[in-house]
Amino acid sequence: MSARRQRLDVHRALNTVAVALIVIVQVYPLAWLFLTALRTEQDFASSNPFSLPGEVTLDNFARAFETGNLGLNILNSLAVTMGANVLIVLLGMMAAYALEVLGFRLRGAVRAIFLVGIIVPVQIALVPLFIDYASVGLLDTHASMIVPLAGFALPMSIYLFSAFYHYIPGETYEAASLDGAGPYRIFGQITFPLSLNTIVTIVLVNSIFIWNDFIFANTFVLSDGLKTIPLGLQNYIGAMGNVDWTATFAAVCVTITPLMLVFLVLNKAMIQGLESGAAKG
Amino acid sequence: MLPHRSRTAVLVFLLPPLLLYGIAVLVPIVQSLVLSFFSWDGITAMEFVGLDNYVRMLTRDDIFWTAFVNSLGYLAICLILQLGGALVVASLLIGLRRGRELVKTLYLLPAVISTVAIAFLFQRMYALEPVGLFNQALAAIGLDGLQRAWLSDVGTVLAAVSIPEGWRFTGLYMLIIYAALIAVPAELEEAARLDGASRWQLFTKIRFPYIRPVWITTTIMATTYALRGFDIPYLLTNGGPGQASELVTTYMYKTAFSHTDYGYASTISVFIVIECLVAVGLIIMLLRRRADA
Structure with missing residues (x-):
């Protein structure tokens, strides 16, 4: 019985991880959109898209x-x-x-x-x-x-x-x-x-x-x-x-x-x- | 029904909606049907050409057939992402103990965003120069060799314009399928589990048959929406390069508003309607029949 319970827990954990990964992939483009809007142009041109903006600017909005x-x-x-x-x-x-x-x-x-x-x-x-x-x-x-x-x-x-x-x-x-x-x-x-x-x-x-x-x-x-x-x-x-x-x-x-x-x-x-x-x- | 109803009251309530609906939907449908038998550039006199537009479309127009085949590819990718993705995510979601509402909300978020915004977003993500998100992600997992300008490569452009549409609405279908899945009676699943059914059997023998009506509805929705899909391909590539991502809808739009060939454009739009009706008929036939078997 406890083996079965353990297997269920592993299953649950995998399930949660899978959902989390899918949600991240689904929402990442939107997060990236907002992050890009806050980057400076140089930062946008040079940096890794997975990084946070080096410095936050509101110039883009202006x-x-x-x-x-x-x-x-x-x-x-x-x-x-x-x-x-x-x-x-x-x-x-x-x-x-x-x-x-x-x-x-x-x-x-x-x-x-x-x-x-x-x-x-x-x-x-x-x-x-x-x-x-x-x-x-x-x-x-x-x-x-x-x-x-x-x-x-x-x-x-x-x-x-x-x-x-x-x-x-x-x-x-x-x-x-x-x-x-x-x-x-x-x-x-x-x-x-x-x-x-x-x-x-x-x-x-x-x-x-x-x-x-x-x-x-x-x-x-x-x-x-x-x-x-x-x-x-x-x-x-x-x-x-x-x-x-x-x-x-x-x-x-x-x-x-x-x-x-x-x-x-x-x-x-x-x-x-x-x-x-x-x-x- | 109300005892004191009168014919006047019915008309007062019914005529305004019918009027708007007539002007916006019914009359234009009839007009399109009529126009499809004419040749007209909007300026010179209309010329009745009988079935010539239809013959031209079906036998002499290579671009139309390219666009039709592309539309089927677009449809296939949208269906896999929207329905396949929705089914997988909904199934995973019911196994979750907490945070279901949060997942539903986040997953649906792309459906709230305009197609123009989505087109901008994906144009940047697909870019090679400067390197966009997709190509950087490929590099990050060591697949640099696959990097390319996804929207100018003839081999990838159709998939590239289909994926944003699939991404956009997968959350909507996930919600609908999820709502159907949690309505599957727990006793049914419990009984199957006691009989030693595996997870896969549980899904194929109990859950899926139970949600089949909803599955038919979502398949119809996804198919007809994909067949009328227009905004994102039009905005991302306008059918190019060449005709590599031309869909029947973008081709119809260009025929009407770039070449001002109203008659022929109407013929193509009639085709789009027939295509949708045939698709709905096929889906109902195929999915129903399998249910009976």
Whole structure:
């Protein structure tokens, strides 16, 4: 028995070591990113990447803000993220309410139509949207990014809200109905307040994808004043492909830190959201 | 269902979401389908060409086929890293007594970072001049001979642009598989263990069959995401050198927005959709059938 116990302990220890090694490999590139942002240029050019910075400097951050439009990029990303999230949450709740609470004859068909958006890759919409935007003057606006970002995220949002509304017992509504509340009041006073947890999850998960969106921004936005963070970062590739790496990495750090902090603080809710959203989808 | 519901209420709640979804998703799909039968550069008049774009894509366009084969390679590497890696790490994680939450959080961290940031990061890590992280790591373990500029070497570039995508999302799939693995009933495992099942048997006979539905879902997710993968290859190499890392998606993007060949680009985008649908069908068929056998 004790031999067996010993073997189990060895197994446990090996297991722990393996997990630790894998996590280090997985996270090291990120640690390296932050360390590089704090190095002097000479240190970066000459030293071993596995060493700690010889001296810590914040010059890179100063240069990062001088070179690019980081502040403006962040504002644009905030505007797009907020705009798209409002649409995703509000319209997602409305559709789920119609499908799950009100109910109607063709709801199976409507569900199937929304399912299309989960399966279909976004690339199919790039050319048509570009042409449509050009003809109505929407190219190069915040809306040109918000519309497809929200549109393609809407099905998953509807799905998550529907799954949640499904479990709200019918008596909750019946009681309100007897008091004379119509569908609008029930939505505002019962369904919406109950949805808050789901809203948090949906906003967290979608914010990652919206904040980081590259393909729609790169296709529909041309002027510097409207560039979001992913596009703004590209400005750090200088003429002839020369890159001021330490400053660029400082800029990258500035742009990924907000989302990483939110994630580290709220990771329970976010992990739960990703797990439930994916495992059911 | 609400007793006092009315047709107006249904419409009030349903029309706004349908409108946005129509503008952003449904109408563009139809437009792409229509455009795929036309030749159009966005300026001169559209010309109906019937199936010509499809014939050109499937029979006369070598770049398209190179891109398609590359996309399959990209898919394979992403699946191995994301699903294989996720399964291994999730299995190791359930053997851990403490720190599971910390591991989950750290492991998921790359998924939070933008593809542009990831592209910058890997561009530096792959570099030879000055020596980047990969090449230095090789030197550190005595494999100096393998050092190279990973992104300009035709033989390694496809793997080099696939790995960041695999790395980025492996944490997401690990979470999902981990959640499924801890839901395997302990009595089931205990009974198998008492019957003398080895660790490997425990995994193949008990755990894996139990999580098969989740495995199918994650395989579908990973496959369709990899087939639409675009950002990182586009940013790292833009398909080069030559067509060595060209994917169907990057080729479609260039056809549309560098060559402004909207009709042909739409044909390729229709292909991407069909490819995803076929892949989903195949996965469900293959994994389900094995379950029945």
